Amino acid sequence: MAKSVLTPQSEDFPRWYQDVVAKAELAENGPVRGTMVIRPYGYAIWERLQRELDDRIKAAGAKNAYFPLFIPESYLHKEAEHVEGFSPEVAVVTHAGGEDLAEPVIIRPTSETVINVYFSKWLQSYRELPLLLNQWCNVVRWELRPRLFLRTTEFLWQEGHTCHASLDDARAYALRILADVYEATMVDVMAMPVLTGLKPDSEKFAGAANSWTCEGMMGDGKALQMGTSHLLGQNFARAFETTFLTETGETEYAWQTSWGVSTRLIGALIMGHGDDGGLRVPPVLAPNQVVVLVVRAEDGAGDAAAKIAAELAGSGLRVELDDRVDTSFGRRAVEWELKGVPVRVEVGPRDLKDGQAVVVRRDRAEKEPVALAGLAAHVGALLDDIQAGLLAAATRRRDEHTVDAATLDEARDGSADGFARVPWDAVREHEGDLGDGGLSIRCLQRADGSVPLSVDEPDLVAYLARAY
RNA sequence: CGGGGAGUGGCGCAGUGGUAGCGCACCUGCUUUGGGGGCAGGCGGUCGCGGGUUCAAAUCCCGCCUCCCCGACCA
CATH class of the missing domain: 3.30.110 (Translation Initiation Factor IF3)
Structure with a gap:
């Protein structure tokens, strides 16, 4: 492994985290306190997470929609616990268009309120239930102590909002999202074991009846709440008159859920799998599963590498070709290591002569020469092994701690x-x-x-x- | 809000009153390329902002602003 370019985890874990975020080119601070610029590689990871989550959300029956960023301030006040919980961290627009606004407008910290206004317009009959919506958006919470990805003033997330005909149905759906969408993505895609459980009242979402959570353990033994699913009961329905007619013709308040995960998951990924060499991205999640490095472009190595990359891509892998031979090999190797690309295939004249390439796995820093003939199959199997190995290692660490x-x-x-x-x-x-x-x-x-x-x-x- | 620390080239830092520097990065050339190579040359800063003291301020004085770290709040 390369000489340390990061603060070692054992020396200063928070510092290590910041180093990884910077050196892997994931994100940096925005100009306004607590805001975040997500760089292309960080955003590519987010896009992969979005895709995996979105597929599962849709498989659970929810449809995507979009509600406005601005919400009338009065909406926030309709649910007592909700306003108490969120008021301190809400950003308010009081001035726009060159004059003071008649009613201040808040920037959504979450969208239960505005969505309920529309639920109440749309929902009339039990036949329309369950009503299952999700939106991908940004929200703003004026947090006291921001930390890139983990707690930023503005963050990206999905928020699901649903209405059901009964308490049982709502509760079952909240739990289904917790297990089939959140836990499944965290375990099967991010290779991170999570504890799923119920939040005590003190940790509950403001306005919820129950909150369930996925809790991950980070590399320093601390916990991170990676996702939550809430049973709202009829609290918001009462506040916003979200009602429907039952089969027997009675008016009843909708039973509701809401649930969300955010760009915080990228923070979880870093702290859950990262090591002193940088990030380690599980293959299922990785934007680039394999990088083919041209060691030096002599004796046809450049062309051979391009061909290898094309073949790997043809076998269904997400492949990046690194033919920047004007940058030294060592520098590029370190760069990909920092970014945590699971497998590197190094192609140079030396191995090419023997019909081989050097295959390096990021999780264990092991290298081996592999015959070009069976390369795609070999890499495919290696990726599976890395995925399983990362989950196993994280689970072992969690259990040991x-x-x-x-x-x-x-x-x-x-x-x-x-x-x-x-x-x-x-x-x-x-x-x-x-x-x-x-x-x-x-x-x-x-x-x-x-x-x-x-x-x-x-x-x-x-x-x-x-x-x- | 409480406690610490810092604002000087892109990044990291040095510079206790007398011509603004170093490392990395960047650009050019040559050489190199199998784990952040070497040599030579070069670009780049009104020293956070405003006032004051002084012949002279990055440096001393006053005021302000911002950022970072540790806690209380949180996806």
């Missing part, structure tokens, strides 16, 4: 560099004492690891961790 505890004090010690699993009853009354050090209850699970429907179910276990 998860301890059982009986009391809050034990849990506090145990969560110093990971998760502590403790009986919910042992900490339930002491949530206020967690306080310092960023320690919090990440989620609740049943003893068998399944997802609870209520914080009042018996024998629940709580996962405690320091969190981002």
Whole structure:
């Protein structure tokens, strides 16, 4: 591996994170505090995530739509808990078109309110249910301490909003999204194991009846909330008069859900798989699964590399050809390593003479010569192996850094560099004492690891961790 | 908002009153290219902003602004 171009993780993890974001050319700060410029490579990863999520969202029956960025301020005030939760971080436009606005306009921090106004117009009959919408957009939350990808003032996300005829149906849908869209994408695409569970009331979405979450463990043992799915009950429906006529002709408030994941997932990817050499992108997710490097363009190596790249692309892989031979080989190798491209195929005159190319896997920094004849099949199998290996390694690390505890004090010690699993009853009354050090209850699970429907179910276990 | 730190070429930094510098990056040429090569030449800065002291201010004084890091809030 190359000499260290990044601050080592063990020396200063936050610094390492910033180094990766910069050196892998993922993003940088925007001119306004907390804003983010997402660079092409970072955006390519986001586009891949969008694609994988969008396919699953649609498979779950939701359709995409788009609602406005600007929302009348009065909408925010219609749901009591919602306004209390979001007011402090909402950006408000009071002046436009050269004069003060009659009613200030907020920039959406989330869209439950405006979408409910339209739900209430559209929804009339139980026959129209469930009503399943999703939108891809940007939202703004004036956060106190921004951090690229993890917590930016403006961020990109998808937000799903649905109406159902019954509580059971709404709840089942919120849980379906949690499992079939979020957990599936995180595990199968991002190769990141997540704990799925119920949020305690203190961590619930403002205005929700229940919030469920996917919690990932980062390389430093801290937790990151990677996605949430909420059961809104009838809270917003009541506030916005979102009603429908039932089969028996009665007026009933819609049962609703909302759910979202954001560009924070890129932060999770960095901190979940990154190492001292930079990012490591799982093959299923990677914008570039393979990069074919021309070591030097002599003796037909340039043409051979182009041909190899075309063949790999022809076998269905996402391939990049790096023929910038005016830049030194070492520099380019380091560059791709920083960007975490899963497999590199190095083509130079030396190996070409023997009908070979050098294949390097990013996850373990291992090199081997491979015959050109079977290259595509070899690389395909290698990518599968890397995908599985990254998930296995992340799962192992997560499990090794998860301890059982009986009391809050034990849990506090145990969560110093990971998760502590403790009986919910042992900490339930002491949530206020967690306080310092960023320690919090990440989620609740049943003893068998399944997802609870209520914080009042018996024998629940709580996962405690320091969190981002 | 509390606690720390910093504003000087694109990036990272040095510079305690006397002609604004270094490393990296960038450009040109030659040479090199199998893990961030070498040599030579070159481009690039009204030193965060406003005032003040002084013959003279990046440097001293006053005021302001911004950014970063650590906490409280959060996808």
